[in-house]
Amino acid sequence: MVFVASDDALTVPTAVKIVIAGGFGTGKTTMVGSVSEIPPLRTEELLTEAGVHVDDLAGIEGKETTTVALDFGRITISPQIVLYLFGTPGQNRFWFMWDELAHGAIGAVVLVDTRRLDASFPSIDFFEHRRIPFVVAVNCFDGAQAYTVDEVRGALDLDPAIPVVLCDARDRESSKSTLIGLIRHSMSRLEHAAR
Amino acid sequence: MSSREDWWYDEAAGPLVRPYAMVRGRTRPVTRELHLVTQVRAARQTQTADLTSLNVEHRELLEVCRKPLSVAEVAAYLDVPLIVVKVLLSDLIERGDVIVQDVSRISEIPDRDLLQAVLDGVRGI
Ligand SMILES: Nc1nc2c(ncn2[C@@H]2O[C@H](COP(=O)(O)OP(=O)(O)OP(=O)(O)O)[C@@H](O)[C@H]2O)c(=O)[nH]1
Ligand SMILES: [Mg+2]
Numbered sequence: 001m002v003f004v005a006s007d008d009a010l011t012v013p014t015a016v017k018i019v020i021a022g023g024f025g026t027g028k029t030t031m032v033g034s035v036s037e038i039p040p041l042r043t044e045e046l047l048t049e050a051g052v053h054v055d056d057l058a059g060i061e062g063k064e065t066t067t068v069a070l071d072f073g074r075i076t077i078s079p080q081i082v083l084y085l086f087g088t089p090g091q092n093r094f095w096f097m098w099d100e101l102a103h104g105a106i107g108a109v110v111l112v113d114t115r116r117l118d119a120s121f122p123s124i125d126f127f128e129h130r131r132i133p134f135v136v137a138v139n140c141f142d143g144a145q146a147y148t149v150d151e152v153r154g155a156l157d158l159d160p161a162i163p164v165v166l167c168d169a170r171d172r173e174s175s176k177s178t179l180i181g182l183i184r185h186s187m188s189r190l191e192h193a194a195r
Numbered sequence: 196m197s198s199r200e201d202w203w204y205d206e207a208a209g210p211l212v213r214p215y216a217m218v219r220g221r222t223r224p225v226t227r228e229l230h231l232v233t234q235v236r237a238a239r240q241t242q243t244a245d246l247t248s249l250n251v252e253h254r255e256l257l258e259v260c261r262k263p264l265s266v267a268e269v270a271a272y273l274d275v276p277l278i279v280v281k282v283l284l285s286d287l288i289e290r291g292d293v294i295v296q297d298v299s300r301i302s303e304i305p306d307r308d309l310l311q312a313v314l315d316g317v318r319g320i
Contacts, residue, residue, distance in 0.1 A: 010238070010294060012234035012235065012236050012263040012294065012295070012296050013234055013263055013296075014234075014296070014309065015232035015233065015234050015265055015296065016232070016305050016309065016313055017231070017232050035317075035320070037320075041267070041268060041271035041272075042271060043267050043270040043271045043276075043277055044270075044276045044277065045276065045277050045278070046276045046277070046278050067276060070231075070267070072231075072267055072271075074265075074268070075316065075317065075320060077312060077313055077316030077317070078312065078316060081309070081312055081313065081316065082232075082234070082263075082265070083313055083316065083317070084231075084232050084265060084267070086231070086267075100230070100231060101231070103230065104230075104304060104305075106305055106310065106313065176317060176318075176320065179317050180314065180317055180318060183310055183313055183314045183317065184314065186305075186310055187307065187310045187311070187314070190304075190306075190307055190310065191307075
């Protein structure tokens with residue numbers, strides 16, 4: 001086996017990430033897949049039965065464990081920068097996982113399905129409380145949009161500074177512009193904080 | 196090299212014993228800076244002689260990491276839980292066979308220049 005090393009063998013790119021959050025079945029994995037340059041990958045984190053994060057294999061032999069799966073995609077921005085998109089696990093009980101996902105993130109897209117707005121409340125609370133920049137993306141299931149952006153904003157009781165956009169998670173351009181909206185929002189938050 | 200199924204998957208052992216067995220029951224703490232998106236790559240041309248002291252899991256990991264990848268990607272490609280990949284990576288980092296993204300740049304919130312570059316990049320895809 002021969003490993004071919006190139007001239008830049010001692011460097012690695014800078015990695016950044018965006019979290020795609022929202023309630024169960026709101027289109028998170030679909031959005032990751034529609035903009036990722038690779039088919040979404042899946043990785044598993046090990047948990048004890050009590051839902052505690054296993055960060056050391058010490059003492060877990062013989063104990064019951066379960067796993068939580070994460071879907072993610074990748075966009076190579078340049079040889080120096082890679083962007084990862086992580087869908088949050090559907091089940092809300094894995095909050096520790098959300099902390100790891102949100103750690104150092106550019107921000108989050110919170111997907112909402114207007115037929116089940118409440119499914120996305122916990123995501124919104126999570127990012128609000130941690131002061132992580134996020135945008136709300138109303139996923140247009142069934143093509144028809146029953147509510148206006150303002151109605152959704154009102155129903156979610158959102159801070160006026162939080163952007164709300166309509167999107168179709170299956171559509172690459174629509175998902176792209178949702179990401180662009182989030183990055184711009186994060187930039188303006190940064191400028192605001194610097195002032 | 197044996198196929199992945201031969202050694203990553205053990206029907207009888209199940210999902211618990213399998214990862215434990217894979218790291219030979221070691222309980223070393225994993226390198227702290229290994230987050231989901233932390234970039235890792237094989238450090239250099241590794242001579243066959245050096246590889247003989249590595250087990251098959253480490254060798255496959257080095258093979259996958261010939262180009263820079265995130266910890267999460269390595270775990271996905273090897274089809275093992277993240278914790279197992281973190282333990283294996285910790286071994287290889289200690290040996291100098293894998294290099295890892297500068298720790299100081301990982302937990303930081305991206306700065307304006309980085310955000311601008313990402314914005315331009317996403318616009319261009
Ligand atoms: N009509 C329509 N269907 C969509 C849209 N986005 C996703 N879907 C469908 O909705 C279903 C759920 O989408 P997923 O992407 O799996 O949702 P998720 O949020 O990842 O789901 P969980 O991970 O199970 O919480 C799938 O059958 C998708 O094909 C959309 O914009 N419009
Ligand atoms: Mg999903």
